[in-house]
Amino acid sequence: MTSPHAAAKSLILIAAVAAALASCNRKAEEEAAAPVAIPAAPTAGATAASPLAYDSKNAFASVKLTLPEALKTQPELHKSLYDNSVADLKTFVEGAQADRTEFGGDGGMPPYEKVVQYEGAVDTGKLFGLLGNAYEYTGGAHGNPGYLAVLWDKALKRRIDVNALLKPGADRAALDRMLCAALNVEKRKRDPQAVLLTLNGADWKCPHLSETVVGLAASTTPGKAGGLTVLIGPYVAGPYAEGGYEIDLPQSALRPLLNPAYADEFAGAPVKRAD
Template sequence: MTPSTRALVLSLALAATLAGCNRDRPAEPAGPAPAPGAAVTPAAAAPMAYESKTPYAEVSLKLPAAIKTQPDLHAALYARSVADLRAFTEGAQADRSEAGGDAGLGPYAKSIDIVPGAETGKLFSLVRTDYENTGGAHPNSAYRSVLWDKALKREITAADLFAKGANLSSLDAALCAAVNVEKRKRDPGAQTVALTGGGDWTCPRAATTPFVLAQGATPGKAGGLVFLIGPYLVGLYAEGAYEVTVPQSAFRSLLAPAYADEFGGAPKA
């Protein structure tokens, strides 16, 4: 056998050996590994609920049936919410360990409840309410919202919904007025809140306040936006949360052209 032939035979033998080894090796992942603690769920099979109980925390998630129509959003929102609940459980355990034990306290609690807002031909909206009890004077709740472009299959924000460079000061003023109307319904003597200036509270800005679509009187159209304001933001904790509606007539001229036709008519009561 010539040296060149011997080298060829050795190379083929080595290749066969490596191929055999690779057959026994687990396949490499097709994409980047998921973040630690993330729930990896195919869009078509995302669960509708999640629950976990430990000596440190009891957590739960509920999703609405309406989300089944948007499987990509369903999978992403489930994964994100479960990751938040797992982080809360880990934090509860750390808090108890640092405090030197439970000291007779029950487990912390956190629930995420997601319900649908209005929907149009292009847009789908959801309200997420986070309720937490960590043993303080009272439990706390906070709002988040989701606005989903059904065709693009992605979440959009106020920056997408409104025209680029739009001056939202008129919407801020309309939101502030709506807050004060609601405050006076609850308490005729309630302190008026303003966008700036004195007082214990100020009105929130529209661009940084969670909102969902308001059901409209015109079929297929949103009649406005429902802004979600948690306790303590515009009044005492005893006043609770506020959900105030601003009609689309107050901001229609500010909408991005791609979404202007999704709004029309008055919001339903």
């Protein structure tokens, strides 16, 4: 027969177990009711992982990329431009190594070199544009300079070309004539005795717009493009020693040819890039 003392101890133990179980149940209920923490979705600025510069060199080649601070406002373009440019520079380095080791040595040649620099950001309501310079040396007496341009539709979040800025059926021949006339003005500024070019010259001739690099020109009106900047490299409109040309076509002259979807992005007069 169980003693009164033992029975009391059993009752106390049962009560303690019940209280512990009740406490565990309350804790489980509270945890179930608590909101689950969800990691915050990355913001547009999360592409800060894309740097504004890349610099690498070894015994075979030296490469460098520089991007402007303004590019951070367009994270998708920033990432794409950085990734693609770096991939291109790495391919250049691999090619340099292959070239210079193929025949068992490089004969004391200096390393190859490639430098890419984007600048001249133009930011309008719908458009973002960059102009760029490139330099490449792969041996010989001198390196080869070149030009680059980026046109970005901010709403569509994709790159476009100059044809998108022109209305369907725009008179391309008129654009070519406009470019040729502006190019001749610049040539005469450098040399008052320079022979004027035509679109059908025998030796040197004016390039067609489609044969050039075209970007947005900065404007005297904030938040607008002043026109188009046409970049013409050496050897295109004259000998290497003459160098390249940077021609601004003002929006006032281009307006009849502009696509209505982008016409409001242009105003004011072009502002030349600093040398």
